[in-house]
Amino acid sequence: AQAGQHYDALEETRTIPAGASSTTIPVRVHRLELEDETVYTLRLELVETEDFRLGVIEGRAVSVCFTNRLDQPDWWTELSHWLGEYNVRKYQKFIELWGSPITKEDIEENKYAILRVFKEVKLYFEENPVYGVTFPDVEWPV
CATH class of the missing domain: 2.20.130 (S-adenosyl-L-methionine-dependent methyltransferases)
Incomplete structure (x- = not known):
């Protein structure tokens, strides 16, 4: 460097x-x-x-x-039912909205708050299909 x-x-x-x-x-x-x-x-x-x-x-x-x-974080598979396959753009948008990266401990303590923000990420990419970022078509608990 x-x-x-x-x-x-x-x-x-x-x-x-x-x-x-x-x-x-x-x-x-x-x-x-x-x-x-x-x-x-x-x-x-x-x-x-x-x-x-x-x-x-x-x-x-x-x-x-x-x-x-921005590699796939360890906790991604825990939320993959809602998030789907890892995509760096999904996580970058989440960090922009949440304010920082998160850890497995954050998910254990704030799972539903985190999912609410990821739902905003999902809506963003649905409104901006030019990026080609998709999420599974499943019900969200939030």
Whole structure:
């Protein structure tokens, strides 16, 4: 991944607060600059300083991988009776309406709210057949 092109450049150095065993480094990815089938990697390394001694070698670096693909989530089959086959456009539209991707835990806690939003997705694609996105012809519980 190229700083400034694929993600916002990070500070060259970052200080971990005294006594802390972890820190968070936000990374803003430029999705519109990513190719769909490419996996991008950003490598972050810890560097020893006068005030910071490194531990085991294995914990000195981490690679963060990201892509622009929106693969079928694990939970899709659980809702496939209503959603049908996975289609990236279905899930993209859902994320747009819901506000974020969801997890299997979200479905366990909010199944019917999620299905209501997917029903809106279904209606959208019925009104916009140019995309060729279809859903099964079944009764919805919402």
